[in-house]
């Protein structure tokens with residue numbers, strides 16, 4: 321999961337580490353030179369005061385004393401040098417914008433190559449810059465940790481922007497809660513509906529499925545298999561071609577039988593298909609869903625983010641489910657989609673089986689993106 325992303329971030333971490341090291345060494349050298357000057361100055365002073373005239377007067381004793389002083393001087397010099405050496409590691413480095421220009425460029429490239437949308441990449445870079453500029457860092461401190469901390473807080477900011485607690489929403493909403501799933505073909509809508517059905521059933525809710533994909537041959541049979549496996553009610557029309565009518569009936573069924581949640585499947589559609597987009601608008605008008613969820617696959621990267629944006633423009637969505645994150649090396653869609661649409665990510669699909677659904681939590685995703 322997100323292996324390419326982690327790999328690309330390494331370059332940034334290394335660039336910052338090198339900068340801190342270089343700058344610290346330069347400053348430690350300055351400190352060393354200063355210490356050496358001071359040491360020389362202190363070495364000269366006692367030889368002149370105590371040695372010199374006094375030693376000349378007192379003969380042998382004076383000579384001995386002078387020798388001792390010289391010895392002390394050498395010792396002092398040595399301890400100044402070792403102190404200067406330890407200064408290299410104790411040296412505090414203050415990073416400025418100039419130091420970070422190259423590493424931050426590296427970071428922006430890494431994010432864009434991981435399919436993070438440009439405005440999102442810029443936001444993350446700006447946050448990391450704010451975190452690191454002006455901060456005092458000891459060279460011996462764990463630089464990887466410092467950089468990771470800055471990245472983590474920048475990513476957290478983006479990921480938690482539109483956070484929405486789906487459990488709390490369902491618990492509080494009037495029943496039946498009507499949830500309609502939309503998106504392009506093959507992204508995992510039907511699978512996600514089955515996963516969400518199981519998720520809700522496990523939390524004590526009664527669920528009704530609506531076979532609203534009346535477009536594709538085999539779609540009704542596919543959701544029927546899930547309904548059987550999960551032992552939940554499926555409402556379907558024999559030869560009906562109107563998804564709005566099917567979903568409407570499922571809602572009526574749920575009301576009559578006091579079921580908690582209706583999960584409605586729909587046909588896959590591209591935002592460019594005007595007829596199918598109009599059909600989706602009709603579904604929304606007729607059913608008035610509590611949640612209109614856009615489903616797309618993380619592996620589509622920027623395309624998924626762009627589709628979410630266009631669907632949201634056509635009919636305001638309430639949130640997204642990103643599927644196939646288990647197969648996604650880049651992580652860009654997971655990072656960008658909420659920021660670009662202004663709507664929360666509700667769940668992540670992490671595999672093909674029913675339990676492979678994770679409620680979206682910024683920290684869970686962060687742990688995987690940063691590999692901790």
Ligand SMILES: Nc1nc2c(ncn2[C@@H]2O[C@H](COP(=O)(O)OP(=O)(O)O)[C@@H](O)[C@H]2O)c(=O)[nH]1
Pocket residue numbers: 504505506507508509510511512588643644645646647668669670671672676
């Ligand atoms: N690896 C993986 N595959 C998934 C995930 N979600 C769905 N799929 C697979 O994607 C394919 C299309 O799923 P489907 O639900 O039929 O897509 P739909 O056309 O949008 O309804 C199926 O083979 C699913 O098993 C996921 O989170 N991870």
Ligand SMILES: [Mg+2]
Pocket residue numbers: 509510511533539585
């Ligand atoms: Mg389907």
